[in-house]
Every structure is written in C-alpha cells, then in structure tokens.
Amino acid sequence: MSRELRLSFSSLGSPRNCLAPISMPARKSATSSIAIDGRNATQVHSIIAVSIREYLVYNGNCVPCVITISVVIYYHIDMYGHACYNRSTANLGDLMSPTQGGYVMKTIWILLLSALLLFLPLVACGGDNDNEKSEGKTYKLKMTHIAPETEIRGILAKRFAELVNERTNGRVEIEIYPNAMLYSAATEWDATVAGAVDMFFNITFFHIGSIPKFSIFYLNGMYESEEHIDRVARDAQIYGILNADLEAKGLHLLCLPHNQFWGHLFNSKHETKTWKSMSDLRYGTRPGSPKLHTDVWSGHTMVEVPQEEMFTAFSSGMIDQISVTASLAVSMRLWELGAKHGFETGAGMQAMMMVINLDTWNDLPADIQSIISDEVCPEIMDLSYDMMIDSHEANVATLKEHFKTWNRETPEEAAEMWAWAQDHPVVKGMKQQAGQELVERIESLRPSMD
Incomplete structure (x- = not known):
C-alpha cells in the first residue's frame, strides 16, 4: 500500500515566479529525487517547504509507521546574484555565499533535499511498528487489595485477572497481592498514582477524600x-x-x-432495633470520613481509626460498633472478635x-x-x-x-x-x-x- 508524498513549493513573490507543486508516490524502497522548474526573473522570492506526512510503510501485517518531517528553507536571491536570508526564520543563510549568484547554494539545497528523500525509506523501515511489537509483548501488571482471597474483592480480583489473561491470549498477566500484602487502604491510592503498583481494588468509601x-x-x-x-x-x-x-x-x-x-452495623454491647438505639455506641470510622446523615440520626459517637487497625480496635474494646459487609464479617469470623448484635440497613x-x-x-x-x-x-x-x-x-x-x-x-x-x-x-x-x-x-x- 502506498501513500502520496506531496512536496509543495510556494512563492512569496509575484505569481509569475511561483514554482508548481510536485507530487510523487511513496513506496517502501523508492529512491526519490526532486526536479525544480525554476523561472528566471529579476527578483526571486521562494520558500521551499517539504512536509512528509503519514509516511506509511507496510510490512506483512504491520500497522502504519508514521513519520513526519518538515524542512523549511527561506532564501532570497537578488538581481545582482547576491544571496541573503530572512533573519526572522533560520540561520541557514549564513552558509550561503554571494558568489555565483547564490545558485551554487540553491543546487546544494536541492541535492540535500533529494538525499533526504533517498534515505527516508531506510529510516522509516528500519524497525517494526509499535503495534506489531505489542502483539508479541506480554504486559505484567500488579494489583493490590486489602481483602482476604475468600471475600468478594478477593474472588472478583482473581476472576478479573483470569479473564483478562484468557481474553488477551496471555498477553496480559495480572499478579494479585491480597490482604494488604503490598499496601493498605491508606497507601494504595498514592502507590498506584506513583506507579509503584499498577492497580488497586477497594471500596469507594475509603477514597471519598480523593x-x-x-x-x-x-x-x-x-x-x-x-x-x-x-x-x-x-x-x-x-x-x-x-x-x-x-x-x-x-x-x-x-x-x-x-x-x-445492604449496610450492616455490628456491635458488642447490646441489641439495636432502630438507628436511634445506637446513641451510646462508639462507632469506628476511617480518618477523614464525612459525617453521614445516618451518623447524625443515630447519635452514635464517631471514633477515627485507621482502616488496617479497625478489627484490632473492635476486638480490644476501643470501639463498640463496626460497619463491614456481611461477606467480610463472615470471612473474618467477626463473632470471634466480640460482635454479638447485628443491624441491617436498607x-x-x-x-x-x-x-x-x-x-x-x-x-x-x-x-x-x-x-x-x-x-x-x-x-x-x-x-x-x-x-x-x-x-x-x-x-x-x-x-x-x-x-x-x-x-x-x-x-x-x-x-x-x-x-x-x-x-x-x-x-x-x-x-x-x-x-x-x-x-x-x-x-x-x-x-x-x-
């Protein structure tokens, strides 16, 4: 497959001095050259602008390799053959000699541009394209979460990794670190943003602050x-x-x-039949968590406890009430930590x-x-x-x-x-x-x- 390689030459001077646009096919191994049909005139103002866009090279099933090169040369040859340059653009004109009416340098620039096109296919085709490389590449990612493997987060994380590996034909491998092996709820966000770990999986409640x-x-x-x-x-x-x-x-x-x-509140002190019956309980909450309307309605006392210390605080009696999912309560055997009474919300x-x-x-x-x-x-x-x-x-x-x-x-x-x-x-x-x-x-x- 080929793409058109378009070289446009335009004039800043009179229309009679314009150089016509030239187009040529771009091929993988093409040897390209430029012929410029210049017109003699009292004064010639010209810009040579070469833009090679979407130089697409196909090799088998490769996807496009895109190369964009722009070369802009602005020079002015006056009627006496003295060359100068536009100082507002580039200093290329410093290399031009007024001898031979500047035509020597004009010829050199044409040859340089021809050489550029000659070697461009070699540069463009020097390596495989990115997508071709990605087809054979294996992406190894790390996921952290704080739950046991038997809790829903653990089960879903494992299944996610299995499905991704299966559907990508092994191109993506996800290594899972449960039970806060790598990071806690307090550190997983920053660690993932920093790239220390690729993914995390947790309850949104822990990251309301962010x-x-x-x-x-x-x-x-x-x-x-x-x-x-x-x-x-x-x-x-x-x-x-x-x-x-x-x-x-x-x-x-x-x-x-x-x-x-469904929400669940567990406590170690007494039966709770309504929200209002919780007013004397000390409720463990993560530092920085907002005071919800249920907290105000129930009247319980909010005690800030780091998430990783919540179960220890509950079992030690530092707090009387804890809120966890039913599945986590079962997997953690919360009754062995002192929980005796349960209350389920809507x-x-x-x-x-x-x-x-x-x-x-x-x-x-x-x-x-x-x-x-x-x-x-x-x-x-x-x-x-x-x-x-x-x-x-x-x-x-x-x-x-x-x-x-x-x-x-x-x-x-x-x-x-x-x-x-x-x-x-x-x-x-x-x-x-x-x-x-x-x-x-x-x-x-x-x-x-x-």
Whole structure:
C-alpha cells in the first residue's frame, strides 16, 4: 500500500515566479529525487517547504509507521546574484555565499533535499511498528487489595485477572497481592498514582477524600432497590463523570463492581432495633470520613481509626460498633472478635472501584483496552451482582447462628429518616459535593420512574 508524498513549493513573490507543486508516490524502497522548474526573473522570492506526512510503510501485517518531517528553507536571491536570508526564520543563510549568484547554494539545497528523500525509506523501515511489537509483548501488571482471597474483592480480583489473561491470549498477566500484602487502604491510592503498583481494588468509601463525588453512594435512602443500584453502577454517563475526576488525578476507572446492597452495623454491647438505639455506641470510622446523615440520626459517637487497625480496635474494646459487609464479617469470623448484635440497613450502593494507573492504561494497546472495558468488566459486574444476591441469604444465616440478636431497618424508619435528611446540611452538602448532574442522573435511573 502506498501513500502520496506531496512536496509543495510556494512563492512569496509575484505569481509569475511561483514554482508548481510536485507530487510523487511513496513506496517502501523508492529512491526519490526532486526536479525544480525554476523561472528566471529579476527578483526571486521562494520558500521551499517539504512536509512528509503519514509516511506509511507496510510490512506483512504491520500497522502504519508514521513519520513526519518538515524542512523549511527561506532564501532570497537578488538581481545582482547576491544571496541573503530572512533573519526572522533560520540561520541557514549564513552558509550561503554571494558568489555565483547564490545558485551554487540553491543546487546544494536541492541535492540535500533529494538525499533526504533517498534515505527516508531506510529510516522509516528500519524497525517494526509499535503495534506489531505489542502483539508479541506480554504486559505484567500488579494489583493490590486489602481483602482476604475468600471475600468478594478477593474472588472478583482473581476472576478479573483470569479473564483478562484468557481474553488477551496471555498477553496480559495480572499478579494479585491480597490482604494488604503490598499496601493498605491508606497507601494504595498514592502507590498506584506513583506507579509503584499498577492497580488497586477497594471500596469507594475509603477514597471519598480523593473523589468527593463518591460520597453520594452512601446516602442511605438515595437508592430504592438493588435494580436501581445496578443501573447506576453500569451507567455510561455516571462512569464518565467519575472517570474524569479520576483521570485528573492519574488513575483510570475500569468498573464499579457491587460490594453490598445492604449496610450492616455490628456491635458488642447490646441489641439495636432502630438507628436511634445506637446513641451510646462508639462507632469506628476511617480518618477523614464525612459525617453521614445516618451518623447524625443515630447519635452514635464517631471514633477515627485507621482502616488496617479497625478489627484490632473492635476486638480490644476501643470501639463498640463496626460497619463491614456481611461477606467480610463472615470471612473474618467477626463473632470471634466480640460482635454479638447485628443491624441491617436498607438498599445502599457501597460500590467498589477497580482502577489502574493512567499511564499504564494508556500504554496498553487499543485492542487490549477494548477487551478489558467491553468484555471483562461487564462480566465482573454481572458476577458481582449475582454474588450479592446469591450470597446474602447464606451470609445472614451464618451471622444469625453466631450473634445473639439480628434486626433490620424498618421501611417506616427509613422513610422518616430520608424525609428528615433532605433539609439536613449533611445531605445537602453531599449532594452539592456530588454535583447536580450526577445527582439528577442517579435519581432518573430509579425503576419507579420508568
């Protein structure tokens, strides 16, 4: 396949002194030369502008190699044969002698340009193109997360790595480091941005400080059902809003897998039948976490504890109440750490985030990006949804076996709290933080509005 190689010669002087455009075919092993049909005139003003664009060389199944070279020479030969140069452009004219009316240098420049075209094919074809190289290249990535391999994050991370490796025919290998082996929830963000690790997978709640819009996921009462949550997590417009914020910070959002459709609060002191019955409990929360409307409604005391120390703080009695997913509570055998009473809230998003370093993502070939975004991530979303639905009853049954009491938020209290929360500064602030576009989009996806 060939592309036209266009050499344009234009004049700054009178139209009668113009040099006609010349075009010639570009081929892989072509030997090119230039013939200029100059016109004698009292004064000649000319610019030689050579632009070689999209010099495309094909070799077998190679994709295009693109080379762009521009050479601009501006010289002026006056009627007496004295040469000079335009000092506002380049100093090439310093090399030109006034002898021989400047025609010697004109001939030299023509020869140089011819030589340039002669050797260009050798330069262009000197190596394989980038995409050809990428076809045989293996990309080895590292993913960190803080959960056990048996918890949903561990299961989804492993399946993600398997699917990516399978769909790319082994071109991408993802090594997973669970249980905070590499980084904690407090350090995984900075480590991934810096490129110390390629990916992390965790609950969005841990990174509200970096992406304030994530706080909208935790507005208890904002989501009317599991179907509503699933629509939000898969929505392209919502993805675009969030990914723009992430990419501005050096990360790329892959997907928002489901973590839990129901909130759970566990305590070691007494039965909790309503939110209001929690007012005397000390609730462990990650440093910097916002005070949610549920925190205000319940009246419990918020105690800041680093995420990696949360279970230790709970088992030691530093805090009385902890909020984790049902699956994590089971995998961590929370009852052995002192939990005796459980309280389940209504539908909440509690989304997870799987992200990759932006430079790492941009370095991946387009076909691999497409496989991950269009094939693997939707399957991970499906798997996370099915796991939430299928595992919920089993996890609750296990917890009930080991806890003294188990209660669930009543629809009446949920409605009362949500109505009250609309005028509360916490909810107003979170909605404002998320932005009108995001809030309105979430509300428009309610199944009841179909």
